[in-house]
Amino acid sequence: MHFRNARKAFALGCKSSCITAIGPNILPSRCNSHFGNKHLLISRQISSEEDERSDEILQTKHRRLSVIHDPALNRGSGFSVDERERLLLRGLVPPRRQGLDQQIERVMKTYERQKSDLDKFQFLSLLMDRNNVLFYRILVDNFEKLAPIVYTPVVGEACQKFHAIYRRTRGMYFSLDDRPHFRTMVFNWPEDDVDVIVVTDGSRVLALGDLGCNSMNIPIGKLSLYVSGAGLTPTRTLPIVLDVGTDNEELRDHPLYLGLPRSRLRGEKYIEVLDEWMSAIRLRWPNALIQFEDFSSDVAEMLLERYRYKDAPVFNDDIQSTGCIAVASVFAALRARGLSLSDITREVIVCAGAGSAGLGVCDAIAKAMEAEGASPENAQSQFFILDERGLLGSGRDMTNDSTARQRFQRRDLPDGMSLIEVIRAAKPTVLLGLSGVGGLFTEDVVKEMHKHVHRPVVFAMSNPSSASECTPEQMFSWTKGNAIYASGSPFENVDLGDGRIGYSNQANNVYSFPGLGLAVTVLRISCVTDEMFLAAARRIAQILPDEDVKKGLLFPRVGKLREISAEVAGAVGMVALEQGLARKMPPKEAMQSFEEMVEYMGRSMWEPKYGHIVAD
Numbered sequence: 001m002h003f004r005n006a007r008k009a010f011a012l013g014c015k016s017s018c019i020t021a022i023g024p025n026i027l028p029s030r031c032n033s034h035f036g037n038k039h040l041l042i043s044r045q046i047s048s049e050e051d052e053r054s055d056e057i058l059q060t061k062h063r064r065l066s067v068i069h070d071p072a073l074n075r076g077s078g079f080s081v082d083e084r085e086r087l088l089l090r091g092l093v094p095p096r097r098q099g100l101d102q103q104i105e106r107v108m109k110t111y112e113r114q115k116s117d118l119d120k121f122q123f124l125s126l127l128m129d130r131n132n133v134l135f136y137r138i139l140v141d142n143f144e145k146l147a148p149i150v151y152t153p154v155v156g157e158a159c160q161k162f163h164a165i166y167r168r169t170r171g172m173y174f175s176l177d178d179r180p181h182f183r184t185m186v187f188n189w190p191e192d193d194v195d196v197i198v199v200t201d202g203s204r205v206l207a208l209g210d211l212g213c214n215s216m217n218i219p220i221g222k223l224s225l226y227v228s229g230a231g232l233t234p235t236r237t238l239p240i241v242l243d244v245g246t247d248n249e250e251l252r253d254h255p256l257y258l259g260l261p262r263s264r265l266r267g268e269k270y271i272e273v274l275d276e277w278m279s280a281i282r283l284r285w286p287n288a289l290i291q292f293e294d295f296s297s298d299v300a301e302m303l304l305e306r307y308r309y310k311d312a313p314v315f316n317d318d319i320q321s322t323g324c325i326a327v328a329s330v331f332a333a334l335r336a337r338g339l340s341l342s343d344i345t346r347e348v349i350v351c352a353g354a355g356s357a358g359l360g361v362c363d364a365i366a367k368a369m370e371a372e373g374a375s376p377e378n379a380q381s382q383f384f385i386l387d388e389r390g391l392l393g394s395g396r397d398m399t400n401d402s403t404a405r406q407r408f409q410r411r412d413l414p415d416g417m418s419l420i421e422v423i424r425a426a427k428p429t430v431l432l433g434l435s436g437v438g439g440l441f442t443e444d445v446v447k448e449m450h451k452h453v454h455r456p457v458v459f460a461m462s463n464p465s466s467a468s469e470c471t472p473e474q475m476f477s478w479t480k481g482n483a484i485y486a487s488g489s490p491f492e493n494v495d496l497g498d499g500r501i502g503y504s505n506q507a508n509n510v511y512s513f514p515g516l517g518l519a520v521t522v523l524r525i526s527c528v529t530d531e532m533f534l535a536a537a538r539r540i541a542q543i544l545p546d547e548d549v550k551k552g553l554l555f556p557r558v559g560k561l562r563e564i565s566a567e568v569a570g571a572v573g574m575v576a577l578e579q580g581l582a583r584k585m586p587p588k589e590a591m592q593s594f595e596e597m598v599e600y601m602g603r604s605m606w607e608p609k610y611g612h613i614v615a616d
């Protein structure tokens with residue numbers, strides 16, 4: 001590790017000589033610890049040109065170009081006079097010092113000149129490689145505009161073309177060829193402290209299928225949301241691809257493909273590889289939260305069950321955080337119809353899609369019904385789930401299917417009924433799309449649903465946008481503006497023409513995982529439980545006041561993600577304390593109320609601002 005955050009160094013009793021006197025002013029400085037409530041007061045001298053800087057202090061042994069080439073240290077034209085002097089940068093950067101505002105102006109102008117979305121993606125990736133603070137400042141300040149580029153939908157295209165546009169490495173790859181060295185290669189990563197790992201084996205990237213090693217942009221994109229959306233520290237996040245081969249032949253045979261050109265490993269051998277990887281990760285970073293991402297349905301649930309109760313926090317984003325935002329959306333849609341959250345037990349749900357996300361969502365909604373007093377059998381009976389063969393109905397042989405699929409099999413309706421038949425028979429109040437099939441919700445289907453319910457609740461949750469089951473325009477026009485709509489990828493709101501707006505809520509798991517990660521990091525939570533996701537869902541659904549929700553706006557826009565994440569982290573933190581799963585206690589005042597806990601989570605976020613770099 002080439003530098004460390006001096007906040008931690010102080011906590012460890014670092015000599016005060018690591019802070020160098022550099023100017024005429026003597027200011028007391030507050031050091032917020034990311035992991036606790038320590039506000040160490042130190043005496044620090046700074047020059048007046050640095051007034052706009054944060055209190056963060058980074059110590060480094062690096063000098064000259066190695067400072068500039070490190071994105072955690074690089075400030076481009078923003079190095080102070082003292083940093084230029086002490087880090088031996090004189091002559092290596094243009095003479096005139098510029099502040100973050102001028103740098104942002106230059107970057108945004110160049111960004112606007114990029115022609116395609118993919119060009120924009122690449123431009124932002126290069127900025128991320130160069131300068132953490134600048135990249136995250138821009139992402140936080142322009143979140144609604146840039147999230148669709150670094151995340152869904154454009155990240156999907158960036159994965160499909162990864163082999164063609166690859167420029168510079170980021171994160172870690174563990175391939176079958178690296179066995180049995182996983183336990184030593186983890187030490188090739190420079191950081192001793194990692195808070196969150198996002199890992200994928202690329203077997204089901206969004207709804208784009210098996211993309212093998214090309215999937216690296218998914219963990220990178222997710223982690224950039226942890227940082228921008230919930231204030232995790234960028235150097236303490238780690239994106240990982242497990243390369244166990246790919247069954248995508250076109251990719252595998254492509255001369256520029258960067259992964260192992262072999263078919264995907266499956267069965268016992270695959271599990272052995274995952275076990276070996278898991279134990280290597282636990283050896284090096286025993287506390288890190290591990291997010292499983294975009295694993296195909298045949299392994300996603302099994303892996304989650306295998307690791308989730310073993311001594312470290314693990315969750316599956318597509319199953320659990322997508323489930324969380326779906327529950328939040330159902331709760332908020334109840335409020336929109338003037339009902340109360342406990343009325344969730346009466347919702348009738350038709351779900352198109354029986355993959356890990358579809359089953360995860362239905363499971364989470366069923367658990368929410370149980371939490372509101374329904375028996376497991378009654379909860380189960382409210383669901384009608386379809387896969388590509390139609391309804392999971394009576395007569396289908398499901399002996400080799402996962403237990404989750406078996407649980408949702410209907411005994412009272414014939415197997416294979418089509419979507420419209422199921423809607424006619426079940427008269428759903430909520431229609432969920434997790435099928436990955438763009439356009440699946442046709443006019444007939446939606447109008448059939450609208451015959452039975454005045455305000456149909458339709459969530460087209462598949463990603464990216466091309467896989468969305470229907471667009472908000474279609475939905476509002478087919479229901480005369482009465483629908484309550486949400487989608488997984490972002491869409492514009494719809495002008496309904498009569499002075500009303502048709503809200504296209506983005507029911508994406510981004511509302512939940514960053515806040516969860518913040519709580520796990522700040523409180524060193526040892527296990528991620530279903531109750532945490534349920535508490536997060538309740539909170540997300542209740543952030544907006546009644547008058548907004550009644551209009552069909554389900555939660556605040558994604559541009560408010562930092563505030564939402566603080567609320568989610570607060571909710572998760574309270575559950576962790578109740579369940580005895582927090583290994584680090586928050587300060588007393590944070591335990592006094594939910595609001596105080598939210599405050600504390602907000603205060604614990606990393607801010608993209610230049611701090612002070614001091615020579616070690």
Ligand SMILES: O=C([O-])CC(=O)C(=O)O
Pocket residue numbers: 152205206207294317318462463488508509
């Ligand atoms: O990435 C997203 O937008 C949500 C997600 O996890 C998925 O669709 O797999």
Ligand SMILES: [Mg+2]
Pocket residue numbers: 206293294317318
């Ligand atoms: Mg995913």
